[in-house]
Amino acid sequence: MSEQTDIPSIYASNVFGDGEMRARLPRAIYKSLKNSMASGTQLEPEVADATACAMKEWAIQKGATHYTHWFQPLNGTTAEKHDSFISPQGDGVIMELRGKELIKGEPDASSFPSGGIRATFEARGYTVWDITSPAFIYESGSTKTLCIPTAFCAYTGEALDKKTPLLRSMEAISNQAVRICRLFGDQQTTKVTASVGPEQEYFIVDRETYLKRKDLIFTGRTLFGAMPPKGQEMEDHYFGAIKERVGSYMRDVDVELWKLGIPAKTEHNETAPAQHELAPIYNTANVAADENMLVMNVMKKVALRHGLVCLLHEKPFAGVNGSGKHNNWSLTTDTGKNLLSPGKEPQKNGMFLLMLAAVMKAVDDHAGLLRMSAANPGNDHRLGANEAPPAIISMFLGDQLTAVVEHIITGSDESVPEDSILGIGVSTLPFIRRDATDRNRTSPFAFTGNKFEFRMVPSSGCIADANIVLNTMVADVLESFSDELEKAENFDEALMALIRREMTAHQRILFNGNGYTDEWCQEAARRGLPNMRSMVDAIPELTKRESAELFERQGVYTEKELRARADVEYEMYSKTINIEALTMIDMAGKDIIPAVVRYTGTIASAVNAVEAAGADASVQKELLTRVNVLLRQASTALADLKVKQETAVKMTGEAQAHYYHDEVFPAMEILRAPVDHLEMVCDSKIWPMPTYGELLFNV
Ligand code: ADP
Numbered sequence: 001m002s003e004q005t006d007i008p009s010i011y012a013s014n015v016f017g018d019g020e021m022r023a024r025l026p027r028a029i030y031k032s033l034k035n036s037m038a039s040g041t042q043l044e045p046e047v048a049d050a051t052a053c054a055m056k057e058w059a060i061q062k063g064a065t066h067y068t069h070w071f072q073p074l075n076g077t078t079a080e081k082h083d084s085f086i087s088p089q090g091d092g093v094i095m096e097l098r099g100k101e102l103i104k105g106e107p108d109a110s111s112f113p114s115g116g117i118r119a120t121f122e123a124r125g126y127t128v129w130d131i132t133s134p135a136f137i138y139e140s141g142s143t144k145t146l147c148i149p150t151a152f153c154a155y156t157g158e159a160l161d162k163k164t165p166l167l168r169s170m171e172a173i174s175n176q177a178v179r180i181c182r183l184f185g186d187q188q189t190t191k192v193t194a195s196v197g198p199e200q201e202y203f204i205v206d207r208e209t210y211l212k213r214k215d216l217i218f219t220g221r222t223l224f225g226a227m228p229p230k231g232q233e234m235e236d237h238y239f240g241a242i243k244e245r246v247g248s249y250m251r252d253v254d255v256e257l258w259k260l261g262i263p264a265k266t267e268h269n270e271t272a273p274a275q276h277e278l279a280p281i282y283n284t285a286n287v288a289a290d291e292n293m294l295v296m297n298v299m300k301k302v303a304l305r306h307g308l309v310c311l312l313h314e315k316p317f318a319g320v321n322g323s324g325k326h327n328n329w330s331l332t333t334d335t336g337k338n339l340l341s342p343g344k345e346p347q348k349n350g351m352f353l354l355m356l357a358a359v360m361k362a363v364d365d366h367a368g369l370l371r372m373s374a375a376n377p378g379n380d381h382r383l384g385a386n387e388a389p390p391a392i393i394s395m396f397l398g399d400q401l402t403a404v405v406e407h408i409i410t411g412s413d414e415s416v417p418e419d420s421i422l423g424i425g426v427s428t429l430p431f432i433r434r435d436a437t438d439r440n441r442t443s444p445f446a447f448t449g450n451k452f453e454f455r456m457v458p459s460s461g462c463i464a465d466a467n468i469v470l471n472t473m474v475a476d477v478l479e480s481f482s483d484e485l486e487k488a489e490n491f492d493e494a495l496m497a498l499i500r501r502e503m504t505a506h507q508r509i510l511f512n513g514n515g516y517t518d519e520w521c522q523e524a525a526r527r528g529l530p531n532m533r534s535m536v537d538a539i540p541e542l543t544k545r546e547s548a549e550l551f552e553r554q555g556v557y558t559e560k561e562l563r564a565r566a567d568v569e570y571e572m573y574s575k576t577i578n579i580e581a582l583t584m585i586d587m588a589g590k591d592i593i594p595a596v597v598r599y600t601g602t603i604a605s606a607v608n609a610v611e612a613a614g615a616d617a618s619v620q621k622e623l624l625t626r627v628n629v630l631l632r633q634a635s636t637a638l639a640d641l642k643v644k645q646e647t648a649v650k651m652t653g654e655a656q657a658h659y660y661h662d663e664v665f666p667a668m669e670i671l672r673a674p675v676d677h678l679e680m681v682c683d684s685k686i687w688p689m690p691t692y693g694e695l696l697f698n699v
């Protein structure tokens with residue numbers, strides 16, 4: 001990309017957005033399409049045909065030869081099945097995309113995880129165009145493919161993806177939030193959108209170095225590795241100067257994302273060496289989820305071009321900060337109002353306080369589900385493992401807002417002048433500027449001015465999971481609030497009573513202190529807040545009766561879909577740990593132990609040679625003994641890990657996942673310890689792979 005890239009002219013050039021639609025579609029078709037987009041109704045066949053044709057023309061002009069329905073199966077990745085536009089006609093071919101191909105596809109569903117949903121019915125699955133997320137062209141090398149964002153369902157309608165329930169949850173929150181708007185006399189709002197801005201953390205390493213690490217290649221994280229002499233203790237990386245090679249990588253990523261209409265906005269170094277962050281400007285939840293999948297794909301793809309590798313794993317390096325995603329979430333009306341904004345006029349803040357009470361109640365009542373929504377095997381190394389954020393869900397409001405909540409709970413408004421008291425008996429809520437909310441980086445769920453920031457989301461995961469839970473649980477609370485308030489004879493009184501009641505009932509979820517401390521763990525236990533340290537502890541949240549009731553009430557998941565998801569999660573956990581165990585067995589057995597065995601031979605020869613020369617060989621002998629002891633430990637641990645892994649693969653389902661967690665994973669840790677120790681005592685020339693130092697400080 002040239003130095004003088006004309007950003008406005010390339011921005012969204014690979015997106016079939018509103019401008020292209022307007023320019024390429026007959027007026028009536030365009031209007032009908034926009035109408036369907038806004039209302040979520042089905043496209044008329046002639047509208048679908050005309051749109052498909054225009055989209056194809058546009059894509060071909062851009063150099064695309066293929067199209068794909070692009071979707072997010074349950075394994076947390078993106079999937080695509082490419083078809084060319086070619087359609088036989090006479091002796092030759094024409095380039096074609098028909099309306100029905102645009103709106104519906106039929107991929108071979110059996111190759112995606114379904115948690116048994118398909119087994120009981122037909123193996124057929126459908127992809128259906130999500131018309132609210134624009135089609136785009138994805139460039140990979142010289143190939144350009146028209147990608148049509150879709151939802152993926154079974155023949156019987158059960159969701160086989162993350163997009164379908166996300167869209168359902170967005171509908172649920174919109175319906176319930178509109179009711180709240182009405183309560184406050186807002187007759188204009190017809191739709192409320194969940195807006196999401198995810199901040200994506202990642203590591204960048206040199207590709208040549210990466211390719212010498214089987215663990216990074218197969219599992220995305222290092223399974224062995226001693227700490228380098230320098231880690232992140234100097235705190236010199238966060239917001240530090242971006243190195244040239246990384247800087248030009250980031251620039252290329254930006255340009256690719258801009259072409260895809262993704263407003264990549266901020267980039268900076270993160271806490272750990274080689275760690276960085278990218279944040280786009282927020283968007284509608286489903287589009288933000290699609291965009292985040294693209295961001296991850298583009299970051300990985302562009303890195304290779306620069307001789308780099310982008311690591312999205314939550315914990316690529318032990319002893320160094322891991323990566324997450326901060327999921328910034330708010331609710332916006334179609335009249336442009338943010339329902340989570342405290343606003344400048346305190347007298348209008350009853351609505352905000354009601355929303356705040358709703359979020360407090362939702363987070364407290366469904367902390368387990370929220371925790372589960374952030375669970376993946378990689379995140380187990382962060383949540384509940386001495387790293388940000390802790391596995392306990394709590395809410396940070398900052399001092400100002402906490403004071404307001406306390407004020408409401410105690411009902412002490414005597415000292416506040418009458419004219420600054422809200423109609424609901426609350427003292428004036430100070431206008432909270434975004435920057436005025438103090439920072440608390442340890443809190444998993446923080447109010448940051450006009451949005452909530454859920455900070456547990458795993459860096460490699462799909463943000464749909466977290467937003468499905470956020471939307472659904474808040475929708476459910478808003479529904480109960482509306483039910484109550486719509487019946488009230490005196491609205492102001494009822495509102496005041498409700499806010500006070502709910503804030504009082506759920507104040508235990510508020511915590512402004514340091515979430516990393518043991519004291520907080522104890523305090524949280526006293527408050528009865530759940531602390532699920534691992535993914536396998538969190539998965540049962542999906543199949544609890546209350547969860548099924550919640551999701552069914554809001555029309556987001558059926559009980560069957562939830563059970564299927566739990567099955568998929570257990571399976572994913574087991575598969576992940578299994579691959580890690582096998583990789584360790586391979587590295588220890590074939591690379592590390594043989595190298596150390598050779599090394600002991602070298603030392604033994606040195607001992608003999610030194611003694612033959614009549615000199616003191618005690619240092620050599622000492623070293624040999626130390627290395628031998630560690631070698632013995634490593635060899636025993638390796639044998640034990642092998643036995644456990646072989647036992648685990650024969651098991652299934654929940655029991656298998658627990659066995660991997662309780663037996664295999666600790667056995668991996670036991671093997672790692674002597675190996676990392678060996679790395680520190682052996683001659684660096686014999687070590688069979690690059691060290692942490694080489695990985696972290698080599699770009
Ligand atoms: P910080 O690092 O201070 O948390 P960043 O600026 O890196 O903040 O990222 C904040 C993210 O939150 C961005 O993606 C931004 O677009 C998003 N965001 C800002 N306002 C809202 C909002 N009202 N709703 C949802 N996301 C928002």
Ligand code: MG
Pocket residue numbers: 199326453
């Ligand atoms: Mg943030």
